[in-house]
Amino acid sequence: MSETLKSWYNEPPFWQEKGDKIIIKSGEKTDFWRITHYDFIRDNGHFYYQEITGDFDLEVKITGQYQTLYDQAGLMVRESETVWLKCGIEFVEEVQNVSAVITRDYSDWSVIPLSFSPTSLWLKLQRRSESVEIQYSFNGQDYQLLRLGYLTPNPSVQAGLMCASPQGEGFLTTFEAFKILIP
Numbered sequence: 001m002s003e004t005l006k007s008w009y010n011e012p013p014f015w016q017e018k019g020d021k022i023i024i025k026s027g028e029k030t031d032f033w034r035i036t037h038y039d040f041i042r043d044n045g046h047f048y049y050q051e052i053t054g055d056f057d058l059e060v061k062i063t064g065q066y067q068t069l070y071d072q073a074g075l076m077v078r079e080s081e082t083v084w085l086k087c088g089i090e091f092v093e094e095v096q097n098v099s100a101v102i103t104r105d106y107s108d109w110s111v112i113p114l115s116f117s118p119t120s121l122w123l124k125l126q127r128r129s130e131s132v133e134i135q136y137s138f139n140g141q142d143y144q145l146l147r148l149g150y151l152t153p154n155p156s157v158q159a160g161l162m163c164a165s166p167q168g169e170g171f172l173t174t175f176e177a178f179k180i181l182i183p
Contacts, residue, residue, distance in 0.1 A: 005160050005178070009047040009078075012163070013170065022048065022175040024073075024163050031070070031166035032086055034107045045086075045164030047076050053156045055183055058125040060161065061140060061176040066091035068168025072099065073175075075125050076162035077132060079152045086162050087134045087146065089121050096121075098136050100147040110147060120176075129153070 005022075014025040024046060031042035064073045066089065074088015082105050090099035090111065096118065097111040122137040130153040135143040151157075159180065163173050 005048045005050050007049055007051075007158075009049065009158070010044050012046040015046075015048070020177050022161060022178065023172065024048070024161070024175070025172050026071070026073075026163045026165040026170045028165060028169040029167070030164040030170075032076070032084065032101070032103075032107075032162070032164060033166075034082065034103050034105065036106045036108065042166070043081050045072075045162060047078065047158070047160060047162050049076070049078070049158040049160030050180060051156060052159050052180065052182075055128050056159060057127075057181040057183065058159055058179070059123070059181070060178045061120050061122050062088055062173060063120040063176070064089060064163075064173040065171050066096060067171055068165060069093070070164075070166040071168055071171050072166075073163040073173040074099070074121075074161075075123050075134075076158075076160060077125065077127065077151060078158045079154050079156075083152050083154075085132055085149070085151055087125065088123060088162070098146055100134055100149075102132075102147075102149050102151060104151075112146070125159075127151075127157070127159075
């Protein structure tokens, strides 16, 4: 079963849907982050989502034109301003990193720096009860575990696509073949 996205949290300056593609240009100085290390809260990134109750899987192919420090695009699962997860590509020191942030009052951050800049990244996110498992692939077939973590026992969350440009003036991202699957 696949569902479509319905709502924006911080609608971006430009976005459009074309077939199975969603193209977004992030706004400048946008981000999702809470307190840890930087001692600030940012909750103005772009999030296109669907409200979901119970277990689900998310899948997407992401192609971004990353250019400025911390440009990021990927998936997000959100309960509230203080409980959420984002994962995908984050551009740090001219390198694409596969990245995941889990926030429960304070954000954490894990990254895998890539030795090459893939044209696209495929993500799979599986939610089972309070846990989330994130996998990534460079070809859409061979997946590797990025993170398994605790998020929230709340059965209802928002889930969908996320992008932000914390230091830059925005960049284009194409999300393809996005799916929400209910097991």
